[in-house]
Amino acid sequence: xxxxxxIGAIASGGGTNLQAIIDRCADxxxxxxxxxxxxxxxxxxxxxxGKRAGIPTLCIDHRHYSDREDFxxxxxxxxxxxxxxxxxxxxFMRIVTDTILNAFPQxxxxxxxxxxxxxPGLHVQRKALEYGxxxxxxxxxxxxxxxxxxxxIAQAVVPVLDDDTEQTLSARILIEEHRLYPHAIQLLxxxxxxxxGRRVRIEPTASPLNTTLINPPLSDKE
Ligand code: GAR
Numbered sequence: 001x002x003x004x005x006x007i008g009a010i011a012s013g014g015g016t017n018l019q020a021i022i023d024r025c026a027d028x029x030x031x032x033x034x035x036x037x038x039x040x041x042x043x044x045x046x047x048x049x050g051k052r053a054g055i056p057t058l059c060i061d062h063r064h065y066s067d068r069e070d071f072x073x074x075x076x077x078x079x080x081x082x083x084x085x086x087x088x089x090x091x092f093m094r095i096v097t098d099t100i101l102n103a104f105p106q107x108x109x110x111x112x113x114x115x116x117x118x119x120p121g122l123h124v125q126r127k128a129l130e131y132g133x134x135x136x137x138x139x140x141x142x143x144x145x146x147x148x149x150x151x152x153i154a155q156a157v158v159p160v161l162d163d164d165t166e167q168t169l170s171a172r173i174l175i176e177e178h179r180l181y182p183h184a185i186q187l188l189x190x191x192x193x194x195x196x197g198r199r200v201r202i203e204p205t206a207s208p209l210n211t212t213l214i215n216p217p218l219s220d221k222e
Contacts, residue, residue, distance in 0.1 A: 005032035005189045008084030010075065010092045011039050015046025017090040017111055020178035021185065022053045030182045031189040036082035038075060040094055056082065062094060072099035079103070088185065089143065093122075098145060106195060108143040109188070111181045113173045115139060115155055120148035125170040129160065134215040136160050136169055138177045140184035142195065151200045153193060154184040159215045 011018050018037065024030035037050030040062045050057040058078055065071035076099055079087065087100065089110040101108060114124040116139040119131075128136040137157040144150035156176035160169060187193050187202060194201045 003031070003189065003191065005086045005185065006082075006084050007032050007034045007086050007088050007185070008036045008038065008079040008082060009034055009046075009050070009088045009090050011037065011044055011046035011090045012041050012093040013044055013046065013091045015044065015049045015090065016174060017177055017181055018046045019049050021088065021090065021182055022049065022055070024182035024186075026053075030186050032086070032185060035084050036079060038078060040071075040092075046090065068095070068097050069099055072097045076100055076103040086185075086188065088181075090181070095147060096143060101143065101145060106142060109153070109185065110141055110143045110148070110150070111177055112139045112141065112148050113170065113177065114148075115157065116141065116148055116152060125173060126166045129164060129166060129169055134160055135213065136173055138173050138180055140180055142200070151195050151198055153187065153200050154180055156180045157213060159213075 007021070009018050009021065021030065022034060025032050025034060034055050037046060037055050037057045039047050039059050042059045042061060047057045047059060060071065060074050060078065062071050065074070080103070085107060087104050087108040089108065096108065112124070114128060115135065115137045118133070119127045125136065135157050137155055139155045140153045142150040142153065156179065158172045158176055192203050194203055
């Protein structure tokens with residue numbers, strides 16, 4: 001049975017992923033309500049996006065806290081007060097501690113602009129380019145106590161083009177992030193995600209993808 005999620009969103013930057021989620025909530029394709037937007041950055045565009053959508057927003061500036069635990073405790077208190085049941089990290093550039101994970105077990109999601117487990121961490125579009133990968137993409141995963149290591153819910157793949165720069169590749173990935181994140185969150189809203197060790201099973205099973213991607217593409221004769 002589907003249930004409307006009560007999302008607490010945490011973001012550090014411009015908030016385009018947050019905007020995609022706001023938009024999908026507004027058009028009804030995502031059965032969720034964003035009950036609070038938190039940012040650690042007072043200048044984050046994400047706070048403006050939240051305000052424009054009429055969502056309560058809160059800045060909890062990490063620089064005002066002596067340790068990570070204390071900072072995360074403030075975040076948890078605000079999320080609980082707002083009645084959030086699902087935490088969506090949308091470009092949150094801080095490592096979350098067990099304080100948040102234990103308060104919302106298996107309910108913290110993240111989007112990462114790489115095909116995990118390749119390229120965890122920062123500046124990953126540049127790293128994919130420098131490595132010479134032929135494909136890049138993005139991953140939505142449950143958050144665990146590692147850095148970008150939690151069970152994978154969904155991934156989108158984009159080609160890396162010969163003339164790509166970090167900017168063009170990032171932009172191509174970001175377009176897919178905006179589609180992938182609401183899709184993954186909706187699967188959670190429909191209670192279709194079953195964590196089985198490292199694997200996340202979708203129940204009932206989604207129609208299998210049966211396309212193989214090859215880059216550079218084969219010629220018609222191959
Ligand atoms: C997105 O590309 C997101 O995947 C990335 O930050 C960007 C935020 O953009 N997140 C991470 O790198 C997390 N480690 P946005 O503020 O426009 O949504």
